[in-house]
Amino acid sequence: MITGPIKFKEAARRNLAAQDLRENLRRATSHSTTLRLKAVSAVPEWEDLRSEAHAIKKEAIDHLAEYLERFESQATEAGCKVYWAETASQAAEYVVNVCRQKGASLVVKAKSMTSEEMELNTALEGASIQPVETDLGEFIVQLAGETPSHITAPALHKSRTQIGKLFSEKLGMNFSDDPKELTRAARAILREKFMDAGIGITGVNFAVAETGSLVLITNEGNGRMCTTLPRTHIALMGIEKVIPRFDDLRVFLKLLARSSTGQKLTSYVTILNGPREARETDGPEELHVVILDNGRSQLLAHPHTREALYCIRCGACLNVCPVYQRVGGHSYGWVYPGPIGSVITPELQGISQAQELPFASSLCGHCSAVCPVKIDLHHMLLWLRKSAVDSALTSRGERWIIKLFAATMKRPGLYRWSGMLGWMVQRILAPRGKGLRVPCWSAGRDFPPLPKKSFHQLWEEGEIN
Ligand code: SF4
Numbered sequence: 426m427i428t429g430p431i432k433f434k435e436a437a438r439r440n441l442a443a444q445d446l447r448e449n450l451r452r453a454t455s456h457s458t459t460l461r462l463k464a465v466s467a468v469p470e471w472e473d474l475r476s477e478a479h480a481i482k483k484e485a486i487d488h489l490a491e492y493l494e495r496f497e498s499q500a501t502e503a504g505c506k507v508y509w510a511e512t513a514s515q516a517a518e519y520v521v522n523v524c525r526q527k528g529a530s531l532v533v534k535a536k537s538m539t540s541e542e543m544e545l546n547t548a549l550e551g552a553s554i555q556p557v558e559t560d561l562g563e564f565i566v567q568l569a570g571e572t573p574s575h576i577t578a579p580a581l582h583k584s585r586t587q588i589g590k591l592f593s594e595k596l597g598m599n600f601s602d603d604p605k606e607l608t609r610a611a612r613a614i615l616r617e618k619f620m621d622a623g624i625g626i627t628g629v630n631f632a633v634a635e636t637g638s639l640v641l642i643t644n645e646g647n648g649r650m651c652t653t654l655p656r657t658h659i660a661l662m663g664i665e666k667v668i669p670r671f672d673d674l675r676v677f678l679k680l681l682a683r684s685s686t687g688q689k690l691t692s693y694v695t696i697l698n699g700p701r702e703a704r705e706t707d708g709p710e711e712l713h714v715v716i717l718d719n720g721r722s723q724l725l726a727h728p729h730t731r732e733a734l735y736c737i738r739c740g741a742c743l744n745v746c747p748v749y750q751r752v753g754g755h756s757y758g759w760v761y762p763g764p765i766g767s768v769i770t771p772e773l774q775g776i777s778q779a780q781e782l783p784f785a786s787s788l789c790g791h792c793s794a795v796c797p798v799k800i801d802l803h804h805m806l807l808w809l810r811k812s813a814v815d816s817a818l819t820s821r822g823e824r825w826i827i828k829l830f831a832a833t834m835k836r837p838g839l840y841r842w843s844g845m846l847g848w849m850v851q852r853i854l855a856p857r858g859k860g861l862r863v864p865c866w867s868a869g870r871d872f873p874p875l876p877k878k879s880f881h882q883l884w885e886e887g888e889i890n
Contacts, residue, residue: 426513426544427774431758433781440752446582450753453581457744460687461795468683478680479799481673482735485634485665489725492634492667493716499637503699505712513719517548520626520659523713524554527657529623533615535641535648536560537628538576538738539661539717541760545626556626557618559647564611568595574754574762577685577740582753615647625651625709629662630737631677632714635670639714641695642681644688649695658700658709664721665734677737680797684739720773729808733768735798742792742802748785757782764792764802771809780818783809841879848875 440446465471485492497507510516520543524532532549534540534556546567549556558567562579566572569591573579580588589602598610627648631640639660641648652658668677682688701708725731743749743763754762759770759779767782783806786792792802813819814827833839851874855861860872883889 427759427778430777431770431779431781433756433758433785436756436758437748437752437785440756445584445587446753447751449582449584449587450750452584453578454744454750457578457687457740461684461741461744462687464683464687464689468679474676474680475797475799477676478737478797479735481668481676482737482798483732485668486725486731486734488669489664489667492669493664495634496632496637496667497716499634500632500639500699500714501637503637504702505637505699505714507714507716510715510717510719513543513717514548516661516715516717516719517543517545519713519715520545520661521548521552521554523657523659524549524624525552527623527711529554529655529657531555531557531618531622532624532626533557533559533618533622533647533651533655534563535625535627535643535651536563536579537626537661538573538760539628539663540626541573542663542719543661543717545661557615557622559615559618559645559651560643561608561611561645561647564615565591568592572755572760575740575743576738576761576763576765582755619650619654622655624657624659625653625655626659626661627651629660629666629714630681631674632662632667633669633671633674634667637698638671639697640674641697642678642691642693643695644686644692646693649693652695652697652709653707656709657711657713658697659713659715660697661715661717663717663719665736681737681739684741684795684797724769724772727772730768730772730805732800733765733772733802733805735800736765736769737798738765739797741795741797745791745795747787747789747791752785757785764806765800768802768805768809771812776809776812776816777818780813783807783813841881844875844879848877851875 468474500507508519510519530553532554546556558564560579563573565580565583565588575581585602585604588607589600592598592607592610593600596610596614601607627641629639630642633640641652643649678690678694682691697712700710700712721734724734742765743754746763749763757763757766757770759766759774761769764786767785770782771779786803786806788803788807790803793800796802814824833843851861855874860874863872866872880889
C-alpha cells in the first residue's frame with residue numbers, strides 16, 4: 426500500500442548516482458533485449474501472433490465478467506475453492522486464514538507479483554507464519570530485505586559479486602560469485618523448505634475459462650514443487666489473467682517466453698486442473714484460487730487505459746525503456762515498474778499518489794513496439810500526463826510555461842520573434858559558443874545553443890532547398 430505520493434524524481438536522482446546499479450541495469454537489460462530480438466527475428470509470423478494475442482485479450486477483457494464466471498464454475502467443478510477478493514488486504518486475510526486453518530507455520534512461495542501487491546509476506550509474518558520465496562531471484566531479494574525490481578527478474582539490480590557477498594553474510598557460506606555454486610547453496614536450503622511447508626503459494630500466468638485450468642510458466646521448477654509437495658496450494662491471480670479458450674495458449678506460449686527471456690519456451694509449463702484426484706499419486710489435497718480485483722475494475726472502466734489489462738507481464742517494455750534502464754525498478758515506488766507500471770500504478774493507486782510516473786518516459790514508443798499484446802503504452806502515458814495536468818497536479822510554474830509555449834506555437838509572428846529574442850538573450854548571457862544555463866534543465870544536460878537564423882529564415886533566403 427502506498428502511504429504517500431510516490432517520489433519518482435527523488436528516487437531516480439539517487440539511483441542515477443549509483444554507478445554499480447547503473448552498470449548492473451545496463452548489463453542485464455542489454456542482455457535481455459539482445460536475446461529477445463534474436464528469438465523474435467526467428468518467428469516470421471511474429472506480428473500476426475501479436476495481433477492475434479491482442480484480439481484474444483480484447484475479447485477476454487470486453488467480456489470479463491462472463492469469462493471469469495465460466496472459469497469459476499469450471500474450476501469449482503474440478504474441486505477448487507474460489508475466493509473473490511475486492512481488495513489486496515481481503516486477499517491477504519483469506520490466505521492467512523487458510524494457513525491458520527491448516528496449522529501451517531511455513532509456506533513456500535513461487536514468484537507472484539499479485540502477492541507483492543497484497544504485501545503477503547508482511548501479512549504472513551504478522552501471523553507468525555514464515556514465507557519462503559523459492560524463485561531464485563525472489564529468494565535473493567527476500568534475503569536482502571528488498572522488493573523485486575523487475576517483473577520477471579526480481580534481482581536484476583544486483584551483480585554476481587553483490588549476491589555472493591549477500592549469501593556469504595546471510596547464509597554463512599564462503600564467498601563465491603560463481604552462479605552454479607550460489608544456485609546450489611540456495612537449492613540445498615529450499616529443498617528442505619519444500620519438504621516441510623504445509624502450504625504452497627503461486628501466482629497464475631493464465632486462467633482458462635473453458636476448462637478451469639491454471640497455467641504457470643516457470644524456469645526453475647520451483648513452481649511445480651510449490652504446487653505438488655505441500656498438501657494445500659493457494660493460487661493468486663488478478664481478474665485480468667483469464668483467457669477464453671485452452672487453444673489460446675498456443676498464441677501466448679509462443680509470445681511470452683520469447684518476449685521475456687528470449688527462450689522458445691520456458692523450462693516448465695504447468696497446467697493444473699483442480700486438486701489431486703483419488704487415483705492420482707501427487708498434487709495438493711486442496712487448491713484455493715484467489716481472484717483479486719484491487720482497482721482493476723476501475724481500470725476496466727477507463728477507455729484510454731483499459732488495454733493495460735491485456736498485459737501478460739513479460740517485462741519486455743521494462744528492458745527496452747531508456748528510463749528504466751537507467752533508474753531501475755525501485756525508483757517507481759510500487760510493485761510494477763517501467764512503462765506498464767507507470768500506467769497501472771496511477772490507475773490502481775490514484776493519479777494523485779503517482780502523478781510523477783506518467784512523466785517517467787521519453788515517449789520514444791519502444792515499449793509499445795515490443796509489447797507482445799500490442800498495448801499502446803506510450804499513448805496511455807501521454808493521456809495520463811493530460812489527466813495529471815487537468816487535475817492541476819503539475820506545478821503552477823510548469824503550467825504557465827506550457828501555456829506560454831502553446832500560445833507561441835499558435836502565432837507564427839510571435840514564434841519568430843521569440844526565436845530572435847532567445848538568440849539575443851543567449852548572446853548576452855551564455856559563454857561564447859556554448860548554450861544557455863537554464864535553471865533545473867542544465868543541471869543534468871546541456872541546453873543546445875540557439876542558431877542565429879531559424880529554419881524558416883534559411884528557407885526564405887534560399888539557403889535550404
Ligand atoms: S505491457 Fe506488454 S511488454 Fe510490458 S510487461 Fe505487459 S505484456 Fe510485456
